[in-house]
Amino acid sequence: MIMLYFLLLPLIAVVIAPFLTPKKATYLSSFVFLLPFFAIIGCLFRGCPEKVSLMSLSAPLGEFYFNFDFISHAFGLTICIVSAMIALFALPYMTHRFEEMERNVDSEFRKYIFLYNLYAASMLWLVYSGNLVLLYVFLELSLITAFLLIYSYGYGNRKWVGLLYFVWCAVAGVLTLAGIVILAFENDSLALDVLMQGGKVSMLAWAFIFFGMIIELPVLGPHVWLPWAHAEAPTPVSALLSPLTVGLAGYVLLRIALIDYSFIETYRMPILCYAIFSSIYAGFSVFKQTDFKRLLAYSTVSQMGYVLVALCLGPFGLIAVVIQYMSHAFGKSILFSSAGGIIAVHHGLRDLTKMGGLHDSIPAISNAAVVGFLNLGGMLTIGMLGEFFILRGAVETFLNPESPAFLGWTGSLPLILAMIFMFMLSVWYGFYTIRKVFYGKPKDTKRLEISSYLYLPLYIIGIVSVLLLFPPLSTALIQGLNSIPGLCLGGVVP
Amino acid sequence: MIDAWIVFLLLLLAPVVSSIPIVLAYKSKEWTEKLPYLSVFGIFISVLMSLYIFFTFPKELPASQFAYPWIPDLGINIVLITDYLARYMGVVTALIAFFIAVYGLDYMKGDYRPSWYWFFFNLFTASMLLVVYSDNLFLLFVGWEGLGAASWGLIGHWFRDDDDIAYVGKAGRKVGPLELSWPPSFGGWRAISTIRFGDVPMFFAIAAIWVLTGNLNISEIDWGSLFMGIGAAGTIILMLCFLMGLFTKSAQVPFSEWLMTAMTGPTTVSALLHSATMVAAGAFVFLKVTWYIEPWHLHGVPGLEVVYTVVLFVGLLSGLYGALAGSGMLERKVLLAASTMSSIGLMFAAGAASFWIHEEIAGINLALLVGFWYMAVHAFAKASLFLVAGHLIHATHSRFCCGGLEFAKRMKTPFIATIIATTFLVGMPPLTAYWVKSAMDEVMELLWHEHHMLIPIILLILTSLIYSAIMARFLSLNFVRGEKPEHEHLEGGGLMKLGYTMMVSVLFILLYLIFTNAETEAFVHAGYASVSFAVGAGALIAYVLAVYVPRLKVFSRVPGTFFNDRMYLPFLNDYIVPKTGFFISRVVQNYGNRGIDGFFNTRVIPGLFGIISRGIRAIQTGYLKSYVKIVLGLVMVFLVIASLWGLGL
Structure with a gap:
């Protein structure tokens, strides 16, 4: 029960923060996300009750409850720490943004912090909701709040971009809802625990949810909204949108896959090839971007390809979905914030062609960006485990003679090489970008004095991402994930 | 006896923890001048711990294996091992890092970002020690990635690209569409992208081993049944994927370009990474894995012979390529880098020869022992030479070879250190490397007599002779017959001299060890064989000739430029791929x-x-x-x- 109260803490901030001064509101917001973060860490070690029931509705809706399993914890702790840190980062950034927009800082900050808290809280509640309807409600809530944030405080033609984002994600939401409705009538309940015990997901329901979620994820094709939305959103919103929101599509797919894996099994090859192609395509796109935030947006598409690849690779792949989400969230929130830092310090500088040698003026931000790219590339951070599990999933699926999808060493070689190449690309474009933005001949070697809000939160995220690779955190987390039915070695998923 | 885990924690964490204060104090000029001493002290603790492990820890399995749970359900554990290779290599790594760190106190004085340098230097040392001692492949890979990240940071240390002294290649020199000149920030990016090209396949191979054997501990994996289970195609694909990581890290052909452009880093970095540790890590892991695969017992396994033949020839060809490329080079550090890749190639070749070699001394395969001892001797000798090169660059403000006898008279310590390091390294009798090289000759000779492989011994002898000549050339162009330097700045450098004097003196200790250790008895024995002696004499003659005539006018244009441009391998890296x-x-x-x-x-x-x-x-x-x-x-x-x-x- 106590865990439920921790999860409801952000609600307090949603209500109270708008009445405080910007600084106090920021601290409050950060605090109400940090507390559940530590509570979740406690849960990893000591365990906590599996569910807290809210109410029971008649069929086909089923029970509404909060679900405390390790998957939710993993997603939850990521959302908490990123939201808490980005809230701090946003203080100088948004103040600066309001001044730039020539608006009253205090009154705008009230509106902004309300939307921000509601946005972050809706994502946190989403991953803990134990009923697909509840999950859908929070999905739409996060969509609306994010839309409003982009619409009101974005850059460029923000109204058009906001609408673009809203329309695409609304389509994604409607398709998913259609899938959920079909699911409801097939199983007479939408409560996850009921579904997990022998629930069936028909191909039609799967198809609706799958196509809905690959728009939200997104992969190549329906990804059109993403570079716009991520580039033009105010940076703290980009730093939640890209790391946390889009990956939630992966969360939804993971939950459905745990109920019934048959869809993925049937269409494994086309989905896998599509995901790898999408990831490599987006990886190559990164090299040619001239806008830093847009560059990061394409890298998100590339990383989400990893998530979809992982989804196709059996139980180890499914664990990798979780870890990949975490490492991408840590890395990308750091990177978007460092892009934001450059914007704030260098007067709106986003054009890569005008960058180069920035390390001299803002070393703290530059080094944070390195940590961010290490996360994306899966070096020395939790991302390493993600990559390792994806590779293990690939071996289990294609090289294990007992697997139904066994291809043999020579047969699976092209696929394996493509995946290997996919992993290489993220380090390549990462360090290429670092060099292009921060290194080379500096225009000005004077070190700028910058607000510590702009970099300290990023290092905290970075430290968390490194700590999560090592014991005791990874021991608790990975062993916990591995104990979930369907994810463990002898689970229902082949 | 102190608890084993306290020793290991101190060994691995002391360097990292001791470099954190200087990172936190990055804004204060006053503190960043003092705190490097703390960082060096951290490495000194590692030295003590590695020595403690060397003298007191158990040598034989299972007592030499130490395990702590990480993700025990899945077989990922913190497993460290103190076997023969790890014990020696640990001391070598820690000692070299410490000597270079002492040297670096002087060399990096007044640098524009000391915090960055010391953090990555110490992170690098810790990562390398992790690679050396770990038995679990995943843990090893953590250290491996640490090497990659730290090397990127250190190579690109002078990120401003504003000082020609940090470049590689002559500014503005163009061949076709290519400009053969590389700035530091580029060197860093080149290093990490090349290394990544090998790391991911290696990671895949580790994942495959994990699935197929259910175990990640190198010493526990049943390699024979793994290879039998996956057949010839599987063995070849798996091992080549694994070797990709080792070849790229060790800069073997055709992945050698990153090592040449890595010379854009500070010289201390070149000394630590590009002679003794990081590039040697590839060969070291190969020896370590081969040690437990015991391929000489696995002749019935299909495909394994192909794998070892590939390594043998990649090693030998890299050896020859490096030596030839070095013969045309005029940049101090790049010349040494080319010779390093040549030496690493020989280590790979010696290790790979173990597949065919059955001779054992004190229970250790002769070929592996040769590969490993050559690594140790090379590490100290080459690190000394790099440190001398760094001192010379400081003293002459030039990264190109220059300096005559007159200059040598005023720079006595580096001159003597260079003479010792080169002569002890090239394998002239009766100095340290001669005994190891003799055993290597013997190994390749066995391949010829017992397995009718004539090419390896020819390649080895050829490489040895050219190698001897280029080392002599380095001595001659810098101290004997080089041009007079434009600038001379000879004051100071006390700690630098101390660094390489300590480094070079270890070569005498190694000589002593070769004569007293039980397992190296065969080296001494091999030294008295006539073939070995002939090769040694050849090396001596090549050395003397090259000291006397370091540059041949006739060759300087046609093969000279070709070799200096690394046989136009940059076209692959700088043109075709990008x-x-x-x-x-x-x-x-x-x-x-x-x-x-x-x-x-x-x-x-x-x-x-x-x-x-x-x-x-x-x-x-x-x-x-x-x-x-x-x-x-x-x-x-x-x-x-x-x-x-x-x-x-």
Whole structure:
């Protein structure tokens, strides 16, 4: 029960923060996300009750409850720490943004912090909701709040971009809802625990949810909204949108896959090839971007390809979905914030062609960006485990003679090489970008004095991402994930 | 006896923890001048711990293996091992890092970002120690990635690209479309991208080993049944994937370019990473894995011979390539880098020869022992030479070889250190490397006599002779017959001298060890064989000749430039690969993204909505007549369908 109260803490901030001064509101917001973060860490070690029931509705809706399993914890702790840190980062950034927009800082900050808290809280509640309807409600809530944030405080033609984002994600939401409705009538309940015990997901329901979620994820094709939305959103919103929101599509797919894996099994090859192609395509796109935030947006598409690849690779792949989400969230929130830092310090500088040698003026931000790219590339951070599990999933699926999808060493070689190449690309474009933005001949070697809000939160995220690779955190987390039915070695998923 | 885990924690964490204060104090000039001493002290603790492990820890399995749970359900554990290789290599790594760190206190004084340097230097040392001691492949890979990240940071240390002294290649020198000149920030990016090219396949191979054997501990994996289970194709693919990581890290052909451009880093970095530790890590892991694979017992396994033949020839060819490339070079550090890749190649070749060699001394395969001891001798000798090169660059403000006898008289310590390091390294009797090289000759000779492989010994002898000549050339061009330096700045450098004096003196200890250790007895024995002696004498002659005539006018143009330009391998790295990559990027961006974004997103979808909307609006004319028509039309359609249905169609 106590865990439920921790999860409801952000609600307090949603209500109270708008009445405080910007600084106090920021601290409050950060605090109400940090507390559940530590509570979740406690849960990893000591365990906590599996569910807290809210109410029971008649069929086909089923029970509404909060679900405390390790998957939710993993997603939850990521959302908490990123939201808490980005809230701090946003203080100088948004103040600066309001001044730039020539608006009253205090009154705008009230509106902004309300939307921000509601946005972050809706994502946190989403991953803990134990009923697909509840999950859908929070999905739409996060969509609306994010839309409003982009619409009101974005850059460029923000109204058009906001609408673009809203329309695409609304389509994604409607398709998913259609899938959920079909699911409801097939199983007479939408409560996850009921579904997990022998629930069936028909191909039609799967198809609706799958196509809905690959728009939200997104992969190549329906990804059109993403570079716009991520580039033009105010940076703290980009730093939640890209790391946390889009990956939630992966969360939804993971939950459905745990109920019934048959869809993925049937269409494994086309989905896998599509995901790898999408990831490599987006990886190559990164090299040619001239806008830093847009560059990061394409890298998100590339990383989400990893998530979809992982989804196709059996139980180890499914664990990798979780870890990949975490490492991408840590890395990308750091990177978007460092892009934001450059914007704030260098007067709106986003054009890569005008960058180069920035390390001299803002070393703290530059080094944070390195940590961010290490996360994306899966070096020395939790991302390493993600990559390792994806590779293990690939071996289990294609090289294990007992697997139904066994291809043999020579047969699976092209696929394996493509995946290997996919992993290489993220380090390549990462360090290429670092060099292009921060290194080379500096225009000005004077070190700028910058607000510590702009970099300290990023290092905290970075430290968390490194700590999560090592014991005791990874021991608790990975062993916990591995104990979930369907994810463990002898689970229902082949 | 201290608890083993306390020793290991101190060993691995002391360097990292001791470099954190200087990172936190990065803004204060006063503190960043003092705190490097703390960082060096951290490495000194590692030295003590590695020595403690060397003298007191158990040597034989299972007592030499120490395990702590990490993700025990899945077999990922913190497993460290103190076997023969780890014990020696640990001391070598820690000692070399410490000597270089002492030298670095002087060399890096007044640098513009000391915090960065010391953090990555110490992170690198810790990572390397982790690679050396770990038995679990995943843990090893953590250290491996640490090496990659730290090397990127250190090579690109002078990120401003504003000082020609940090470049590689002559500014403005163009061959075809290529400018053969590389700045530091580029060197860093080149290093990490090349290394990544090998790391991911290696990671895949580790994942495959994990699945197929259910174990990640190198010493526990049943390699024989793993290879039998996956057949010839599987063995070859698996091992080549694994070796990709080792070859790229060790800069073997054709992945050697990153090592040459890595010379853009500070010289301390070149000394630590590019002679003794990081590039040697590839060969070290190969020896370590081969140690437990015991391929000499696995001749029945299909495919394994192919793998070891590949390594043998990649090693030997890299050896020859490096030596030849070095023979045309005039940049101090790049010359040494080329000779390093040559030596590493020989280590690979010696290790790979173990497949065919059955001789064992004190229970250790002769070929592996040779590979390993050559690594140790080379590490100290080459690190000394790099440190001397760094001192010379400081003293002459030039990264090109220069300095004559007169200069040598004023720079006595580096001159003597260079003489010792080169002569002890090239394998002239009776100095340290001679005994190891003799055993290597013996190994290759065995391949010839027992397995009819003549090419390896020819390649080895050829490499040894050229190698000896280029080392002598380094001595001669810098101290004997080089041009007079334009600048001379000879004051100071006390700690630098101390660094390489300590480093070079270890070569005497190694000589002593070779004569006293039980397992190296065979080296001494091999030293008295006639072939070995002939090769040693050849090396001596080549050395003397090259000291006397370091540059041949006749050759300086035709093969000289060709070798100096690394046989135009940069074209692969600087032209073919990036051009292909950027071509794809351009296609993707200009056609793909513009197509999707500019056409699909802004034309097709809004256009479709427009058409539908116009269609709907077209109905709503407001005239009663048209609405009646629509309704009547719908009624007609309904009637037709109803009647068809009624007819049973």
